[in-house]
Amino acid sequence: MRVAVVVHDRGENPESLLPAYVDPLLARIPIEVVPVLLGAGAPANPSVFDGVDGLVVGGGLTPAYWEGLAASATAISRAVAGGVPYLGFSAGAMIAPRRALVGGYRSRGIEVCGEECSEGLADLEIRDGLGLAPFAVDVHAAQAGTLSRALGAVAAGLVERAVAVDENTALVLAAADDDSFEVLGHGNCWDIRWAGTACSVSVLRAD
Structure with a gap:
């Protein structure tokens, strides 16, 4: 099972935030984590969401998550329409609606x-x-x-x-x-x- 985990860090070290979201998942189910690390001026590549079995979007600065994922909206909505579960924390919940x-x-x-x-x-x-x-x-x-x-x-x-x-x-x-x-x-x-x-x-x- 492949799960994309999206995180953004104002301090430009988003990888340091992954354990907060990944560890609770690994404690429950065996997964392959697909890290999606958002930084200034570096939006996610929409193709990263192709073929994933789950999608987790973390919390933090909401406009930064929006900037990082806006170009991937079609890919994400297509995945969710196909049955992929989406879990948004804080900012990840705020950017989810239409x-x-x-x-x-x-x-x-x-x-x-x-x-x-x-x-x-x-x-x-x-x-x-x-x-x-x-x-x-x-x-x-x-x-x-x-x-x-x-x-x-x-x-x-x-x-x-x-x-x-x-x-x-x-x-x-x-x-x-x-x-x-x-x-x-x-x-x-x-x-x-x-x-x-x-x-x-x-x-x-x-x-």
Whole structure:
């Protein structure tokens, strides 16, 4: 089983981050790791995702992951459509949707989360993502205060729907175009939708 593991490091040593993602996998199943190391100005070659049996995308600076994988979106979405599972941590989850919220902390000039969560961007930015979810995703929701950023993105009309995911929590889609999802873990998923004149928020958690 070949699993591509994508990591980016601001310090330009992405290989040092591999064990955090690879070791838990190796402890559970025998795999051949295909490292995809993202650096400044070095996007991934889309062909690296051909023939893999799984895909893991790590956490870190979300715009950097987007820059490294944007050119591979077609290859990744094709693999996932063919049954390859995708596991995104933090940044890896944020870039997964069709329309990805990649950072920012202001909407219409008003702060909607702390600047420390900005990902190096000022205004909220929505970019074409990997095409793996029909709604935007934000992460570290209640714990880092980014729930309000996801809410702000919907309220501003940047996206029609966003799901903000708590720490130690995952949302699971059966397929890339599924509107519904399963929640795993110990926190909540906050499902935010535009409802004509206001936002509605549903709170989902693992059964």
